Amino acid sequence: MAATTAEFEPKIIAFVCNWCTYAGADLAGTSRLKYPANIRAIRLTCTGRIEPMFLLKAFQEGADAVLVSGCHPGDCHYTSGNYHARRRWTIFRKLLEFSGIDPRRVLFSWVSAAEGRKWSELIDEITAQVRELGPFTSFERIVKA
Amino acid sequence: MIEQLRQRARELLEQGKVALVIGYGQGVSPRTTFPVFIKKAEEVDRLIFNPFCRNNLAVYLTRKDIMPKGAVGLVARPEEVRSVAVLVQEQQFDPERVVLIGVACAEPGKEGAACELLKGRTLKELEAEAAQGLQGRDPGRDVAERLRELEAMTPEERLAFWEREFSRCIRCYACRQACPMCYCESCIVEKNQPQWIPSSPRPLGNYFWNVIRAFHLAGRCIGCGACARACPANIPLDLLNAKVAREVKESFGYEAGFDHEVPPPMASFRTDDKQEFIK
Numbered sequence: 001m002a003a004t005t006a007e008f009e010p011k012i013i014a015f016v017c018n019w020c021t022y023a024g025a026d027l028a029g030t031s032r033l034k035y036p037a038n039i040r041a042i043r044l045t046c047t048g049r050i051e052p053m054f055l056l057k058a059f060q061e062g063a064d065a066v067l068v069s070g071c072h073p074g075d076c077h078y079t080s081g082n083y084h085a086r087r088r089w090t091i092f093r094k095l096l097e098f099s100g101i102d103p104r105r106v107l108f109s110w111v112s113a114a115e116g117r118k119w120s121e122l123i124d125e126i127t128a129q130v131r132e133l134g135p136f137t138s139f140e141r142i143v144k145a
Numbered sequence: 146m147i148e149q150l151r152q153r154a155r156e157l158l159e160q161g162k163v164a165l166v167i168g169y170g171q172g173v174s175p176r177t178t179f180p181v182f183i184k185k186a187e188e189v190d191r192l193i194f195n196p197f198c199r200n201n202l203a204v205y206l207t208r209k210d211i212m213p214k215g216a217v218g219l220v221a222r223p224e225e226v227r228s229v230a231v232l233v234q235e236q237q238f239d240p241e242r243v244v245l246i247g248v249a250c251a252e253p254g255k256e257g258a259a260c261e262l263l264k265g266r267t268l269k270e271l272e273a274e275a276a277q278g279l280q281g282r283d284p285g286r287d288v289a290e291r292l293r294e295l296e297a298m299t300p301e302e303r304l305a306f307w308e309r310e311f312s313r314c315i316r317c318y319a320c321r322q323a324c325p326m327c328y329c330e331s332c333i334v335e336k337n338q339p340q341w342i343p344s345s346p347r348p349l350g351n352y353f354w355n356v357i358r359a360f361h362l363a364g365r366c367i368g369c370g371a372c373a374r375a376c377p378a379n380i381p382l383d384l385l386n387a388k389v390a391r392e393v394k395e396s397f398g399y400e401a402g403f404d405h406e407v408p409p410p411m412a413s414f415r416t417d418d419k420q421e422f423i424k
Contacts, residue, residue, distance in 0.1 A: 073420070080414065083414035086418055095359060101304070122424060139304070142304075
């Protein structure tokens with residue numbers, strides 16, 4: 001790790017669903033809860049819409065970690081998108097781990113529209129965790145090669 | 146055994162039950178075999194079966210340019226039976242259109258190993274035969290050992306390992322062409338608006354391609370190893386597939402290709418699926 005952790009500000013891309021987590025993040029904002037600006041939220045209709053390639057593309061574009069977040073089980077606006085997503089991520093994160101991407105850089109959460117506080121605390125926590133891990137230089141090596 | 150196989154193929158063609166038999170024929174040397182496509186009963190003598198018959202013939206069942214209007218007879222080892230089970234499960238064709246001629250080899254790839262005609266005729270019966278036939282041998286021991294070695298490494302070391310392996314990839318897509326499950330008419334690797342996977346054989350595109358290929362086989366790969374054998378660069382694709390298959394088995398208790406009547410694991414779910422990794 002070349003850069004010191006003190007200077008390093010991680011870039012974390014969050015793929016969030018429109019109905020729960022995005023609204024939860026919005027609530028965090030309207031509730032004036034502070035959380036680090038290291039997160040870039042990308043709003044999609046549903047976690048079931050989030051393609052595995054989205055995560056890889058985020059790493060290609062220089063993300064130090066990715067987060068996928070949506071409705072709690074049973075709460076999906078489309079009934080079952082999050083259940084399908086859960087199956088997908090169960091396998092994909094294991095494959096990424098096996099292919100050399102540290103699982104601490106591939107994160108998942110359920111955050112409801114009422115959980116502004118959970119969102120702000122989650123972002124605090126994962127930002128600190130990724131800052132600790134340092135920049136994802138090993139993947140950058142592949143991107144730039 | 147070979148006479149029984151030819152006899153069955155002859156009957157199917159003469160009685161008009163199939164318009165085409167897909168099987169194995171002799172290659173340029175005793176240890177090589179090629180797929181053969183037999184349309185006339187008098188040509189069935191071109192069929193052979195021996196331990197060197199290792200291509201997965203189920204790959205032709207989704208090829209529109211090869212499949213006849215009528216039914217097709219397929220010389221089916223346990224690997225083909227399981228592939229057909231997955232393809233039927235995914236509704237790629239009507240199972241009535243494929244007549245399986247079940248065959249098995251005790252030790253594929255080993256000279257002089259015993260081969261036999263399987264008893265079952267329907268897909269259901271052959272699925273059971275395939276499950277039984279595979280119990281006797283242990284093709285997975287070597288793979289399990291190599292998986293353990295890799296899993297013992299740190300993520301950084303594994304990334305370096307795969308970087309090295311994938312660096313030989315020339316993006317010929319032989320792995321995709323050899324695989325019965327890679328039947329998409331429009332593959333993600335050819336999509337270019339946006340281009341998800343860079344197409345030149347450079348480290349990033351090679352990494353994306355090989356990882357995504359393995360992921361698209363989750364819950365579908367039956368472990369025939371055709372991709373790894375087709376790879377001109379000897380990339381251990383079977384390791385990636387085996388890892389994914391094992392995770393599917395551990396997480397969802399599912400193994401591909403033994404039951405065409407259950408829903409595919411990646412297109413279904415249980416409300417109580419494990420989720421300890423989700424915060």
